[in-house]
Each structure stands twice: as C-alpha cells, then as structure tokens.
Amino acid sequence: MTAPVALALDAPDLNTACAWANAVNGIFSHIKVGLETYLRDGAVGVAEIRAAAPDCALFLDLKIHDIPNTMAGAARSVAVLEPDILTVHAAAGEAGIGAVAEALPETRVAAVTVLTSLGTLDLAQLGVSGTPEQVVMRWARLAVSAGARAIVSSAQEVSTLRALLGADPLLITPGIRPAGADHADQQRVVTPADAISAGSGLLVVGRPVTAAAEPRAAAMDIATQAVQALRGVR
Numbered sequence: 001m002t003a004p005v006a007l008a009l010d011a012p013d014l015n016t017a018c019a020w021a022n023a024v025n026g027i028f029s030h031i032k033v034g035l036e037t038y039l040r041d042g043a044v045g046v047a048e049i050r051a052a053a054p055d056c057a058l059f060l061d062l063k064i065h066d067i068p069n070t071m072a073g074a075a076r077s078v079a080v081l082e083p084d085i086l087t088v089h090a091a092a093g094e095a096g097i098g099a100v101a102e103a104l105p106e107t108r109v110a111a112v113t114v115l116t117s118l119g120t121l122d123l124a125q126l127g128v129s130g131t132p133e134q135v136v137m138r139w140a141r142l143a144v145s146a147g148a149r150a151i152v153s154s155a156q157e158v159s160t161l162r163a164l165l166g167a168d169p170l171l172i173t174p175g176i177r178p179a180g181a182d183h184a185d186q187q188r189v190v191t192p193a194d195a196i197s198a199g200s201g202l203l204v205v206g207r208p209v210t211a212a213a214e215p216r217a218a219a220m221d222i223a224t225q226a227v228q229a230l231r232g233v234r
C-alpha cells in the first residue's frame with residue numbers, strides 16, 4: 001500500500017523535481033507541486049513531473065485567491081492536469097471557494113486557512129479578530145460549507161478540526177518530521193505517527209526526503225511510520 005503522504009516538490013529546477021518525484025513513486029500517495037515549480041515550469045513541467053511518478057496523484061498547491069469568476073477561470077485552466085487536490089485561500093470567501101468547487105467537481109478543493117507565518121498581531125493588523133486558532137476554526141467551517149473537501153492546517157489543530165468538522169473533510173498537515181530528524185525552519189513539528197493518530201488524512205513532507213542522502217530510503221521510512229500508525233487507528 002502507498003502511504004497517505006504528499007512529497008513537497010520545492011525544487012530549484014525541473015530535473016530535480018522529476019528525480020524527487022520518481023524517488024517516492026509507489027511509496028507516497030501524492031506529489032505536491034507549488035508555486036515555485038508551477039510558475040517556472042508551467043503545465044508542461046507538471047506533466048513531466050507526473051510522468052516521473054505515474055503512481056502518485058497530483059496535489060496542486062496554487063493557493064488560488066481572487067474574485068470568484070477569476071478563481072473559477074484559474075481552476076478551469078489547470079483542469080487538464082486533473083489534480084486530485086487543488087488549494088485555495090479560505091480568505092477568498094464562500095463564493096470564491098464555491099466557484100472553484102463547481103468548476104472542478106472531480107477535484108478535492110483544499111482550503112488553506114490562516115498561514116502559520118501569521119500570529120494574532122498580524123491578524124489584528126489585517127482587521128481580523130481572534131487568535132490564529134480561533135480564525136482557523138471559523139474559516140475552516142466556512143470553507144467546508146462552501147464546498148471545500150479538505151483543510152490544510154498544522155497537525156496540532158487536527159483533533160479540534162476533526163471534532164468541529166466531522167469525519168468527512170480530508171485534513172492535510174505539513175510540518176511533519178520523523179522522530180529525531182532535523183526540524184529545519186519548521187517550529188511546531190509533529191511525527192508522522194502522531195499526525196495520523198490525531199486524525200490527519202494526508203501528511204505533507206519535503207526536506208526530510210528531498211534533503212536526505214538517500215531520498216527513497218527516507219521516504220520508505222516515513223511511509224512505514226505512517227502506515228503503521230494508520231493500522232493502529234483503524
């Protein structure tokens with residue numbers, strides 16, 4: 001079985017992205033293509049990456065945020081890539097999220113709530129009241145009622161989100177580090193097993209694999225930890 005993990009392909013060039021994607025093929029369920037790669041390599045590059053990892057589903061992390069009509073148009077522009085997951089900003093509001101969900105009914109629209117780089121003061125400066133945790137819950141509920149079928153959040157918020165949102169939405173969590181690994185610039189990290197046990201349905205992992213001396217072996221190790229935790233949860 002492949003593990004419910006997405007490899008974050010934050011790569012400096014297309015060849016590297018393809019090599020990383022190939023290293024997790026058959027091990028991780030998803031490859032995550034973000035703005036760095038998409039803006040440089042475009043849809044043609046994404047197709048090359050997919051060819052390097054034919055067994056992985058595509059998680060397109062474009063964090064779309066605009067007026068509803070433009071968001072729907074942007075979503076239609078990537079329909080040809082058949083993304084399994086496409087991210088939008090929850091801050092775009094109900095109509096924008098709904099427009100993307102309607103434009104790509106086969107794709108799971110994932111809402112990014114409050115960026116983890118923002119604290120309470122940043123939110124206050126923006127005129128948004130409450131702590132980041134309170135805003136995450138408020139926006140997650142709105143996003144799901146608007147048509148999002150997944151929420152991106154810190155693994156530390158997963159159990160509260162699960163209680164709030166019920167069993168359906170996929171909870172996607174970055175900031176995952178295998179036990180004993182280097183945290184790099186991530187402050188609040190969670191192990192694969194703990195994230196799965198808390199209710200995360202898809203882990204996002206980047207550097208623990210891409211910066212490893214043996215990416216495929218590192219991916220196998222993380223996949224094993226995730227699958228073992230999943231068996232414990234079920």
Ligand code: C5P
Pocket residue numbers: 008009010034115116117153154174175176184186204205206207208
């Ligand atoms: O290398 P690392 O495992 O830290 O990669 C994490 C990935 O998850 C990156 O693509 C990053 O943009 C993304 N991400 C994150 N924290 C968030 C949201 C997304 O690290 N709060």
